[in-house]
Amino acid sequence: MGTRAERTRERLLAAAMELFAERGYDATSAGQIAARAGVTEMTFFRHFPSKASLLVEDPYDPVIGAAIRRQSPDLDPITRTARGVREAWRELPPPAVDEVRVRLRIVAQTPTLRASMAGGTAATEAVIVDALTSDGVGRFEATIAAAAVMGALNTALLEWSLTADDDLGGAIDTALDILSDRRG
Template identity: 55%
Template sequence: MTKRERTRAALLQAAFELFAERGYDATTTKAIADRAGVTEMTLFRHFPAKASLVVDDPYDPLIADAVRARPANEQAIVAAARAVLDAWTAVEPPAVEAVRERLRLVAETPSLLPALAAGSRETERAIGQALVDRGDDRATAGVVAASVVAGLNAALLQWAVRSDDDLGGAIAIAVHALAGGAE
């Protein structure tokens, strides 16, 4: 692990410890940096805003690549939905509880919803561009990308506040709903 990766991991650990202790809104970036043993400037080199600690999405490139890999003759909505499930298989299992913790925090913190919306727009852009890259027209790609992201967000936020099923199951529910049962 590089120094950059260690610093980023320390910042995330410190942030989530403090969010659990104090709540998201009551936790300052200075407190996070102090707990991680770095300066606030270092925190902002890794995360442009406090909300980024929670909603930054490292999965967009995986999803976009999975969309591009789907068959060109597959209907756009089916391709995008199935690509989400395909990308899920590339996520390491230990990351699942971290994903749940992040999403639970978002679901329970109204002040994070604008950051989730901004992140969702980035995911929509990634999926939309990947659909265009595989030959779908831009208008269809935009509508499909927005639909897939909305469905995925709904399934993931519901999953985050439950403890009775796994992340793959929540994603499969979204894919089934979006792809008309064509999993």
């Protein structure tokens, strides 16, 4: 069952998702989430650094970095990054995809969260820049490529989350094809 802290964390997350579904993100306070989880507001912030972090965590950064490093260095940085991102997302098992959609749907409908999502990709962009520069790409070029791909990817994810489409990989492919026209 995991340690006590892990169980509390799970209860907080479950309570938050319930409340978000009932009254929306903005209308539910951290204190309410904590109360439903049978815990104090303080405890909530000990498990989650912010209210937004309930929804915009992305634990896939290492996978993305590795996938980019696997791409041929002959490709231009944007294509390499785009292909790496595609492969990384393809490794997600179906249940995780469903969970991602539930969360992204809330983010898509909450303007302030869209902003924090963009902010939350800073770490991912750093990973991409590292992967690209380790293969000789200039830092400025790598930074621009990372920002462009993440901008396109985030937007594609948000749009996809609002559709009934099940094919996440297809949506990502379509979006990244707009950036680099070759099929990967």
